[in-house]
Amino acid sequence: MPQPVLSQPVLSLRALSKSFPGVKALQDVQLDLYAGEVTALIGENGAGKSTIVKVLTGIYQPDAGEIFLDGTAVKFPSSEAAAAAGVSAIHQETVLFDELTVAENIWLGHAPKTKWGLIDVAAQRGQAAALLDSIGAKIDPDILLRELGIAQRHLVAIARALSIDARVVIMDEPTAALSHKEIQELYELVETLKSKGKAILFISHKFDEIFRIADRYTVFRDGQFVGAGLMREASEAQLVQMMVGRAVDQIFPARARNIGDVVLTVAGYSHPTEFADIRFSLHKGEILGFYGLVGAGRSEVMQALFGITKPSAGAVNLEGQVRVIRTTSDAIAAGIVYVPEDRGRQGAIKGLPIFQNASLPSLTKTSRAGFLRLAQEFALTREYTQALDLRAASLDQDIGLLSGGNQQKVVIAKWLATKPRVIILDEPTKGIDIGSKAMVHEFMAKLAAEGLAVIMVSSEIPEVLGMSDRVIVMREGRIAAELTGDAMTPEALVRAAAGLGEAA
Amino acid sequence: MKAALTSRDALLTYAIIAMTAVIAYRFPAFITPSSLANTFNDTAPLMILVIGQMIVILTKCIDLSVAATLALTGMVAALMDGAGVPLALVIPAAIALGAMLGMVNGLLVWRVGIPSIVVTLGTMTIYRGVIFLMTDGKWVNAHEMSDAFKALPRLHVLGLPVMSWVAIAVIAIFAVIMTRTVLGRSFYAVGGNPHAAVYAGIDVGRTQFAAFSISGALAGLVGYLWVSRYAVAYVDVAGGFELDVVAACVIGGISIAGGIGGVRGAILGCIFLGIIKNALPVIGVSPFWQMAISGTAIVLAVAVNALQNRPKGRLILKTTETGARA
Structure with missing residues (x-):
């Protein structure tokens, strides 16, 4: 040299x-x-x-x-x-x-x-x-x-x-x-x-x-x-x-950590090329953070859990029942929903009205013998969009005419309307401003407080540490560390994600 | 979007009315009820096929094999009739065969993942080739068909031929399916944003398969109606008709990009084309001008769509949203 x-x-x-x-x-x-x-x-x-x-x-x-x-x-x-x-x-x-x-x-x-x-x-x-x-x-x-x-x-x-x-x-x-x-x-x-x-x-x-x-x-x-x-x-x-760096200068909502029984257990979950030996459990009322570098396989695990890709091995146990999830509709029926990272591309269907967007994953519940019941769709949409303070002239309006923030609210309402037990949020605050971030964080805290089990995939250390009850760090498709309590430090996350081991 | 759609359908309606007025000025007999009913009846096969094509296009696909499917099922229907099979069996058989031919397209798109334009370009030739193999290129002529076989589409019920009633029934049934059933909603979701549809638990490929099956079944129905009405079946029946079908969809505001359009627009598109085909010859417009006029209509329709769907710019200014919240 x-x-x-x-x-x-x-x-x-x-x-x-x-x-x-x-x-x-x-x-x-x-x-x-x-x-x-x-x-x-x-x-x-x-x-x-x-x-x-x-x-x-x-x-x-x-x-x-x-x-x-x-x-x-x-x-x-x-x-x-x-x-x-x-x-x-x-x-x-x-x-x-x-x-x-x-x-x-x-x-x-x-x-x-x-x-x-x-x-x-x-x-x-x-x-x-x-x-x-x-x-x-x-x-x-x-x-x-x-x-x-x-x-x-x-x-x-x-x-x-x-x-x-x-x-x-x-x-x-x-x-x-x-x-x-x-x-x-x-x-x-x-x-x-x-x-x-x-x-x-x-x-x-x-x-x-x-x-x-x-x-x-x-x-x-x-x-x-x-x-x-x-x-x-x-x-x-x-x-x-x-x-x-040092202090985390972002304020996260205080939450009563009211963690209940195990909802979801994943064991030996593997994919031929994307991840291997994924094992974790998730409790009612818990926010479980998934940290890792971009490309560490976090989203890939979540997409498999949601039935988008097929794992090669492993078991998913939801509330004591072994579940085989082959398609996204299986996952939705089992009570798992996934709010993808790219909400523009994977979330809203422009050209369809708000209520049709919001009711789409719940159509099996709002329809009878294959026939839609529009009144029920409107009621469902109204219930969940009101809770999120959606600003729209009418629920019959094209979702494409809403502002980005309001579109996101419809997308989130759409998932909550399926009454899930597990909600996976992939990079929930990526690319949004500080004010909206705080709203999303408060909202996540509220979901957990209501007894939902939340998985949050995030690449932002302050967010992971500020919101999660427990953190799983992934590296190159495997779980590198699981951290709780005082072990959840920025240094520990970075070390695990970079594959540096324990030595300080 | 609903307002935009209605205004789009309204535009097309004005165009149809204006065109009819011009024709009526030159040839008043065109707007007599019986003449209009005739035009409608002549356009009925197009309407039935357009409903199927519309569903396929809504799911981001295209079915170029509709006319070939029609010709093949029509030929099979004629041969069955010749073999003495009763009409009550021939018609369901034609619909079932059409559906099966549509399923072949659908399976190739869904399971093999070939782009629909390639699949149906192939099957369109194959289906016509099958007719040739079955008949050695021979025609089935009027005298080889039973009277019942030929009579049904022309039979008048409540002042309209059965052909027209079939089209009306298909329009009514699919108006309900498209707006009031889960299946109809899935067609829009799949075409509007396939990624989002997957996340919402909709199987995109299977929905496209369903669209092709419907398109095939309707083509099978038209296969019987066409062959019996014109009382002849041969390899080139309805040759090139798939282009009229796609053209009517485009004029009717069905977005080739998928997800946008409806039964009302599609039928208006058919009426527009139907008037051009039926009325312009009557007032002495040459066939070449007819082609030029329908071609212009297609380009205009696409231009109107493109202008309406032009992105209005990214939402970067936050004033509206924060203003509403405050």
Whole structure:
């Protein structure tokens, strides 16, 4: 590993801010990237890592702050501008084209031309082969991209970065979907890029790999810069401490913890590719938090419980009865409902009136012999939307005409109207502003107080700690830890989710 | 949306009235009750098929095999009649066969996951091919059909032919099914937002299968009516008619994207096309102009839909909601 040189950074961000309606994604952050060095960007989900990648690649425009390239202030008004300045990103799901060849993918947009202005196919292929060779990738430039696995796609993306003579390479969780062997090869590639003098921004949740390949670190928390330094002077404990910070400055509703009998028991629950050995129980009146990194398999477990995907093994026991859930209607009949994360796409049916949206999962109860009883549907809708304080001109109005918040109320009313015993809320406050968050939290507390068993999947540590009676942490498709009482600390969650074990 | 739909249906109604007025000015006899009843009767097969097609389109699919299904069931009905099978068996058999042909489409869409346009493009050719295999391309002509077989659709009951009454019954039954049954509601939910429908406990594939079965059964019913009314059955019966069926749906405001539309609009679409086909020749408009007019109507209908369903912008301004809460 070459000694970090204390020189001028290739790329610097200063006092950068970016807001979205209701969310301050980045506040006054700074970041420095040096030639021939790997800088790890560390932070929890929602710390602002993806936003900074989008600012650096010209997809988002910062509200304030400056970007310096070799000490000169620059702007990246478009992704083309960022690419022209030599910034190239390799994403988690790299944006390449399945139906084009490897060489075409590498040279798309800046292909070598013949004197007639046509693409010089031979030169394109030859130069692509040379680039692939220089990074030690054994890939035929003529095959279609769709024939390649994820690791090889990364190589193509890196070759593309080299083809535009990138000086800054951003790698956003590049190892997320790679096997152990492929990860080792990627590390070697990172070393190659370093030796070519590229400045690398490496975003990862995995501490082992950060310590393995990074020279420097920068930590963000809740969209703010927390600290930066040299990896060789850092310790795990110190980084974890910086990531999770201190006090939780959000107020959660006080609730009487009135936990009753076991409602749901899940044992040995497994899926061929998504999760294994999931075992937990859930009590009446309890809020059980599911924490983990994005992609840890939490939503996948919940979708299986709800009958959307099929588990390969395991038993679900609901109130003492073994239940086989094959379809979502089985789950609804058993009293399990799932409020998905993407409520826009998976929740409201635009074009249908409010009452038809709200009654949809309850139609077996409101109909007789297949015939609808509209009066009952209206009554059901009125009962549950009133409880949620829905603002609508009429229940016969198209749900698409309601505001986003009111649409969500209809979606929630729809699930409550099925009179569930277990309600699964997937990222219930993702992407909504602080005021609405507090309302959702109060509402969850109320549901639990009324004796409903609640599972809350959340990636926000304050929310998990503030709302849950008990927390299950998942990592790579398995339960990494189950925490209760005093063991529920931010550090414990982060350690379990990152696979760091118990040692402090 | 309800207001928008009614205004859309209203627009189409005005267009129909205006067109009828223009025709009546040139050819007053067109608006006599018997002439209008004739036009309705001529449009009856289209209406029955459009009801089935509408349901399929509502679930985000399309059934291009309706005309071929009609031709195959019509041929089988004619052959059964020729073999001396009583009419009371021929008609249920035609409906059942049509339903089975629809189920083939539905199963391929549901279980194999092939896009419906590909499935029905294939079965549309296959079903016609089966007719050829059954008959070696020979026709079944009027003299080979029993009198009872030919008479039923023309039989007048309460001033209208049975053909018209069948269409009226189908419209009435499906008006109820679409608005008053769980099945009808599922068609809208599946087409409106398949993801949300799954989460609400509705099996999207099975609902699409049901739609194809209904479309096939109705095509089977029309198969008998068509062959008996025109008293001839051959491979190319109703060739290309599937395009009229889809066109009537589109003119009637059934969204090709699924989930939007209803029986009223679909029937208005049929009446519009029916008037063009029946009245324009009478006032001496050439067939090419008829095609141009119905083509223009389709484009206009789609344009009206597109403008009405254009997104009104994302809800970022929160003023309305917070204002209401305060």
